[in-house]
Amino acid sequence: MEQKVKEIIQHYHGDKSYLVPILQDVQKEFNYLPKDALCAVSTQLSVPISRVYEVVTFYKAFSLKPKGRYQLSLCMGTACHVRGAELIAGNIESILGIKEGETTEDLEFSFETVGCLGACALGPVLVVNGEYHGHMNIAKSTKILKKLGKKGATDDDQD
């Protein structure tokens, strides 16, 4: 892990002002920010761990907990909101049995709501592991979860 962190930091020439992008890259590598990685960043960049922690907890993009195999992000931009994204969020939460921002215990699914993704013509938009699914609705979200192997998603075949 330390080696990987070192490589990332080297890419930014050890410049402290790149702390945020460095952490982004570390998170990309490990899918979240493990404690050991944060300590490694702190030591190698000579930034106090308290500062690293402050930055990590300030920015939304960072997660201190592991994320699920399937990462679902539902756009909650204004355009998606006025087109009913909240009802879709409710549906996903009730099927997965978790709240927005959480991960299922089996580490299969993470669900988060995000600010505007700038794909408003497709709104509401659900992103599953980076893949966009546009014109989302309740039935379609159920279907996607079912396809990803979530039991308990109600049976229906309409689009």
Add this chain to the structure above:
Amino acid sequence: MTTKIKSFDELKSIQERLKAGRDPKKPCITICVGTGCLAYGTQKLVDNFRAELAKRNLTEKIGFRTTGCHGFCERGPMVVIAPDKIFYQRVGLEDAAEIIDKTLLKGEIIERLLYVDPATGQKVTREDDVPFYKKQTRLVFGLNSKVDPESLDDYLAIGGYTALGKALTGMKPEAIIQEVIKANLRGRGGGGFPAGWKWDSTRKAQGDPKYVICNADEGDPGAYMDRSLLEGNPHLVLEGMIIGAFAIGSSQGYIYARNEYPLAIKNITLAIEQARQAGLLGENILGTGFNFDVKINRGGGAFVCGESSALFASLEGRAGEPRAKYIHATDKGLYDKPTNLNNVETWANVPFIIDRGADWYASIGTAGSKGTKIFSLVGKINNTGLVEVPMGTKLREIVFDIGGGIPGGKKFKAIQTGGPSGGCIPEQYLDMGVDFDELTKIGSMMGSGGMIVMDEDNCMVDVARYFTNFLVSESCGKCVPCREGVRRMRDILADITEGKGQEGDVELLEKMAAAIIDGSLCALGNSAPNPVLSTIRYFRDEYEAHIKHKRCPAGVCKALILYSIDPEKCTGCTLCSKVCPTGAAAGERKKAHAIDKALCTKCGACRESCKFDAIIVR
């Protein structure tokens, strides 16, 4: 371009050579690969086109260009075929072969792919005749469809970097600033502060080095014009920045971009690299002795980081908390050095002003707001997309002529501008011309140019709660009125939407708003109450319906509505009973169904599934 361009004259001759090498009559396929269109799966279509062209040995004869966003995101994937600018929309990913064989080789039009003007029912063949485009003035944004964002040659071929050459070789920094002041270019990122004056202060400030920054944080949910500019025409933004840096006397620039915009970051990174190699960036630009370079920094997904002092903190690798501005950023900004921050779209306007002159620029727009503005027209609107119009264009024209009105024959209720700091504008102001000052007058603001259209099915109290909730999660927490006050406003609004509103709540909200506006440090807090105040101002009756009558007239607020089935409309198709997760919607086949209110969780699945509009929500 691998060798450095050593002078303005050399640049001009390269432009000429590139222009001459391009036959405007040569057939060329253009496809939009902006983030919006890519989300439709357009990359596959691009691959198909390339493969089909190669298969037919046509790669020489027929040009092929991928470009950034054209704005008409609603109709993607989009293909435009030069020289006649034939416009195909909602192109299927497998349509590539047919388009090549019929349209390019035989000159036949494929009717199925044409846009149908809903107003007249007529099919439109040419891009310029599509009403969505026809009524716009696509000055800044229009260039997107002319260049491949990955190609510096494309940008040079349309005269790119001419303004830079002109500025660097023929103008004194002070004269450039005077030109920008005369053009009255106002900041497109929110406040509308005159860019020229800001440049002037930064130039005159004591301190070294001086920084020039491009704000591409674009945190406003529902706005994506900055991304589309950076993604679709990165050299235009860069050119503006270099001119600004020269005028201000800066040698180091930054672009602060949202991490959620990977394609924009990729394209601007490439553009910077290209510009460096071509001697348009870096040392001794165009052989004039002027040095300037640009670094990119990615944000961490915090709305407040769009605020200037928070942005500086974030650039320095710290948490993005705003600080008090006793001293202007133009004197002490990034690393306490004189700093000039402008928005992406502001920078993109600069080359036009220098190239065509302040008088020409100032001839567009209204008395106080010059030039054009790009709006992202989204929400309950037929033609979702990016729209560029002269300042002062009437809202009605934007919503109905360009936007094509509201889908499903629903009634217009309001348009929200200015993002979370803005307000909701009711129907009575549809004939108002949109510019910085008019919007402020009616309790909203320009913001970054988001325009979210709402119809009769949207609840204005819910919208106020939505924005307030957004701001609660985005407040940095530094000052109490914003951190605690906005949260309490949100709680009161939530109570109202949950049927727990009390007499006097509206007055309390208004009182709190005044205190929050007065007592917050940065503009996030100062403007946080705007969505609440503007909805109270124009839609007070909706608040009262929620509080006094425990009713949500638009049928949105779950605690105040009931689902039922209209037996007249229900055909007994059984669809609702299939989608209902709790078994509340039930009935016999071919007989009117009913909803058991005790079981109904108001999840909305039945309403969404019903093809006969038989689900009543009240």
